[in-house]
Amino acid sequence: MSISKLTPSSSDSAKPKINWARIDEADNFANTVKLYRQGKYDEDSFRRFRLQHGAYGTRMTSDYAMVRVKLPAGEIYPKQFETLSRLSEQYSIGSAHFSTRENIQLHWVVLEDVSEIFRSLAEVGLTSREACGNSVRNVMCSPLSGVCSDEKFDSTPYALATAKFFLRNPMAQSLPRKFKFNFTCCEKHGMVRMVDVGLIPEIQQINGSEQKGFKIFLGGGLGNRSFIGHQLEDFTPEEDLLYTSIAVMRIFDRLGDRKNLARNRMRYLVNDMGWEKFQNLVLKERAIVRATQSVVTKLKVDTTPDKITRPLKISDESGSSVPDGYARWLKTNTMKQKQSDYRSVFITLEAGDITSNQLNSMATLIREFSSEGKARSGFVQNVALRYVHEDDLVKLYSKLLETGLAKSGGLTMTTPVGCSGTTSCNLALTNSHRLAKEIQRKFLELKLDEDDDLTDSSIKISGCPNSCAQHGIATIGFFGGGGRLGKDMYPNYQMSLGGRFDADTTLGQTCLRVPAKRVIPVILKIIEMFKENKQSGDTLKSWIHRIVNDSEDSNIKSIGDIKKVLEPLVVPPTKEDDPDFYLDYGSDTSYHTKTGKGECAA
Amino acid sequence: MCCLTPSVKVTTDIDSLRSEIRDKSVRVIDVRREGDYKQDHIPNSVNLPLATLLSDDSPERVLKLVNSLGIDDETPVVVYDDTFGALASRVAWTLEWIGHSDVTLLETTYGNWKSLGLETDSLTPEISNKEHSMNLQSxxxxxxxxxxxxxxxxxxxxxxxxxxxxxxxxxxxxxxxxxxxxxxxxxxxxxxxxxxxxxxxxxxxxxxxxxxxxxxxxxxxxxxxxxxxxxxxxxxxxxxxxxxxxxxxxxxxxxxxxxxxxxxxxxx
Known part of the structure; x- marks a missing residue:
């Protein structure tokens, strides 16, 4: 009798449709690490190899890696959560981290253990292959695709098919730089204009019949310099989705800058060439692709609908009381779906961090509450549990309370995005990660999540000018740097206002530098200004939008006016007067900037 | 010592332990707290809470404890805990240290043993003292x-x-x-x-x-x-x-x- 035969199995849960893994990559990785340690592999080739397999470098050390596990279209299944839970305990720091691009990351992994992680991931069909490096990164899809009432159709199957087509595809192994696809449900929930290829599902009447297709945006992206994507054409029919993707990648592959690492994303090519010329090239290239590709080259789009079965409830729920905080949570963390009686529930994390126990609980929660039997990673370091029946919400909330996953404010400004910052990243100048947590804790304490005026705003914090936390499209965005008073350095942030990522995608405008320990008072002051000057029906987002567009006529008319009010708050005290000012969050030693080599470009 | 030494058996699987218990050919040590042990345990096992051992783990004291658990040089011993094997390991290692060679860990935890529906008992077995020799493995x-x-x-x-x-x-x-x-x-x-x-x-x-x-x-x-x-x-x-x-x-x-x-x- 072996133990495993006796362990109760949970084979009843939904299974992934696609296996992304290849077990031989684990052995290959282990052997390559050995060769590298023996000096038989040079640094540069090894780094490229490592990144191609999804193992990123770690701050100030070559002993550890971060393993970035891709969740194509954001989908994650119960068994996968259980495996990630175990892996986070065995090889990482007892917790994992959700990124803004639907990856889940294991940090501080010993390089020699990475192959063991690959082995376990393969058992549940997951991979980190091409999660880093100059390849097609995780293909994202809106966490609301399939349940959003504004969508024309569910783009999830197209996102999965695109991910499958390009994963390990020879044409995508050595691009000039990383390449990103984002699919969405509708204009409002998407992030399609700040990515290499962004797609919104669209339906057109052609010769009296409905034709599925997409609005495609090209050449957007956030970073040291950010650009907004351009729409390729009115409508791209679904048959042309793959041809268009291949055409765009071929042009990027051919013409992209392979020398200047700081300017080699496709957005720079589009900007340098000019949109019209780029657009023309894409359309011509697509004609060639369409004419020359073999008929077997196509996306394998599996549109079989998912089985929706409400999990059976064994326990008797009559008389169960409604826990405190339920109404607040219901309002700030859930959305009605287009399917009546169902809601999507967003689980709020602190800057994307989740413990191994919570990862395990997620598996149980999916099995007990999601009628689709899986979850979706969101755009803001969170997890969406969808197809939860209205009648099960109180019970679900009680369970979330037990596991510390019931934080409110998930769909409001009180849940900031924070990249990993100095907790693990070589490029970081500040502890943006901890700052995001500090803001969240403070704002929940102040119950700002219950303020309707603040729901549609966002706060996003990057630890350096690169945009992993997507600060450029935040209502209030920050990126880290160092400030100085005399000889003494302190952690500092550049603040921008008025960014947005919907149909009116705009990059935020620079306002002023805010020392780390003044960020919270500065945001509160902005809210106070807004409350004093708002018009009826205003939200913070709409008020700031008018200001950055020069169409506000109250006392505060411009970014400059806001800056004037805030300036007194950001004056650095001397080190003698306020030593804490000179420490970054989470640190008890004097602040100094220190960075290593970045690996975004390999 | 050489790398070619064959690997040593360090765990005992569930099936073997159950038959050894039936044959009364093994001494099973439960290292959980006394209260937990009293509630239920693997049948015929004896209790040696880790804390009891740690209160004085000099060789002389350990020898006394081992004797009182009815273990001599020839007694096969299997140790278990409910703490992923770590507490059991510490006890097993101590036995090895004073010179007991036949000691292994149960392959699983008590919690798992129970969840598999295997037999448990709340009786404390009668144990007569034995004489173990001292052969310190420094x-x-x-x-x-x-x-x-x-x-x-x-x-x-x-x-x-x-x-x-x-x-x-x-x-x-x-x-x-x-x-x-x-x-x-x-x-x-x-x-x-x-x-x-x-x-x-x-x-x-x-x-x-x-x-x-x-x-x-x-x-x-x-x-x-x-x-x-x-x-x-x-x-x-x-x-x-x-x-x-x-x-x-x-x-x-x-x-x-x-x-x-x-x-x-x-x-x-």
């Missing part, structure tokens, strides 16, 4: 002095079995991090032998080196690692039984991972 113990000098040698590997965050924050210079959770499989206290071998092999931890394990305070997590190493045939493993707590109290040097706020990445 080569499986590392003291702080020993460790300090051994560390200077190239062929000695020092393993820290605490959680990764603790290691990053502070560790004995030169130690490698191998958190105790890494040693377990999904349902057993130790990985299958081939799995374990691959893990060690990737890390360059080979059987022909001298390997010293340590953990936070009393040698439990590192005791488990001691048995993990033994299971792959490592023949020269030692337990630094007083571990990092003593090392720090003695104000010996420590290392840390500099310039990174890793604690803030933890969701705890």
């Amino acid at each position: 080569d499986i113990l590392a003291t702080s002095d020993y460790l300090e000098s051994a560390k200077l040698r190239d062929d000695v590997i020092l393993i820290d079995n605490r959680e990764r965050l603790n290691y990053l924050e502070q560790h004995i210079p030169g130690a490698v991090s191998l958190p105790y959770r890494t040693l377990a499989s999904a349902d057993g206290i130790l990985r299958p032998k081939e799995d374990m071998k691959r893990l060690f092999d990737n890390r360059g931890i080979s059987g022909d080196s001298e390997i010293i394990t340590y953990c936070g305070s009393v040698g439990t997590l590192s005791g488990l690692a001691y048995y993990a190493l033994k299971s792959t045939g490592a023949s020269n493993a030692k337990l630094y039984v007083r571990s990092f707590k003593e090392w720090k109290n003695l104000e010996k040097p420590t290392d840390k991972q500099e310039d990174a706020n890793y604690w803030d990445l933890s969701a705890e």
Whole structure:
């Protein structure tokens, strides 16, 4: 009798449709690490190899890696959560981290253990292959695709098919730089204009019949310099989705800058060439692709609908009381779906961090509450549990309370995005990660999540000018740097206002530098200004939008006016007067900037 | 000692233990707290709470305890706990240290034993004293002095079995991090032998080196690692039984991972 035969199995849960893994990559990785340690592999080739397999470098050390596990279209299944839970305990720091691009990351992994992680991931069909490096990164899809009432159709199957087509595809192994696809449900929930290829599902009447297709945006992206994507054409029919993707990648592959690492994303090519010329090239290239590709080259789009079965409830729920905080949570963390009686529930994390126990609980929660039997990673370091029946919400909330996953404010400004910052990243100048947590804790304490005026705003914090936390499209965005008073350095942030990522995608405008320990008072002051000057029906987002567009006529008319009010708050005290000012969050030693080599470009 | 030493049996599987219990050919030690033991335990097992052992783990005292549990030099002993095998390992190692050669760990935890619906009992068996000889195995113990000098040698590997965050924050210079959770499989206290071998092999931890394990305070997590190493045939493993707590109290040097706020990445 072996133990495993006796362990109760949970084979009843939904299974992934696609296996992304290849077990031989684990052995290959282990052997390559050995060769590298023996000096038989040079640094540069090894780094490229490592990144191609999804193992990123770690701050100030070559002993550890971060393993970035891709969740194509954001989908994650119960068994996968259980495996990630175990892996986070065995090889990482007892917790994992959700990124803004639907990856889940294991940090501080010993390089020699990475192959063991690959082995376990393969058992549940997951991979980190091409999660880093100059390849097609995780293909994202809106966490609301399939349940959003504004969508024309569910783009999830197209996102999965695109991910499958390009994963390990020879044409995508050595691009000039990383390449990103984002699919969405509708204009409002998407992030399609700040990515290499962004797609919104669209339906057109052609010769009296409905034709599925997409609005495609090209050449957007956030970073040291950010650009907004351009729409390729009115409508791209679904048959042309793959041809268009291949055409765009071929042009990027051919013409992209392979020398200047700081300017080699496709957005720079589009900007340098000019949109019209780029657009023309894409359309011509697509004609060639369409004419020359073999008929077997196509996306394998599996549109079989998912089985929706409400999990059976064994326990008797009559008389169960409604826990405190339920109404607040219901309002700030859930959305009605287009399917009546169902809601999507967003689980709020602190800057994307989740413990191994919570990862395990997620598996149980999916099995007990999601009628689709899986979850979706969101755009803001969170997890969406969808197809939860209205009648099960109180019970679900009680369970979330037990596991510390019931934080409110998930769909409001009180849940900031924070990249990993100095907790693990070589490029970081500040502890943006901890700052995001500090803001969240403070704002929940102040119950700002219950303020309707603040729901549609966002706060996003990057630890350096690169945009992993997507600060450029935040209502209030920050990126880290160092400030100085005399000889003494302190952690500092550049603040921008008025960014947005919907149909009116705009990059935020620079306002002023805010020392780390003044960020919270500065945001509160902005809210106070807004409350004093708002018009009826205003939200913070709409008020700031008018200001950055020069169409506000109250006392505060411009970014400059806001800056004037805030300036007194950001004056650095001397080190003698306020030593804490000179420490970054989470640190008890004097602040100094220190960075290593970045690996975004390999 | 040589790397070709065949791997030693370090665990006893459930089926074998059940038949040994039926044959009364084994002494089973439950190392959980007395209260837990009294509630229920594996039939015919005796109770030796780890705390009782640790209150005085001098060889003379250990010998007395072993005698009182009815164990002589020939008695096969199987130890179990409900703490992923770490407490059981510490007790098993102590028996080995005073010279008992036939001691193994139950392959699973008591919790799992129960959840499999296997037999339990609340009776305390009548045990008559036995006489165990004293044959101290000093080569499986590392003291702080020993460790300090051994560390200077190239062929000695020092393993820290605490959680990764603790290691990053502070560790004995030169130690490698191998958190105790890494040693377990999904349902057993130790990985299958081939799995374990691959893990060690990737890390360059080979059987022909001298390997010293340590953990936070009393040698439990590192005791488990001691048995993990033994299971792959490592023949020269030692337990630094007083571990990092003593090392720090003695104000010996420590290392840390500099310039990174890793604690803030933890969701705890």
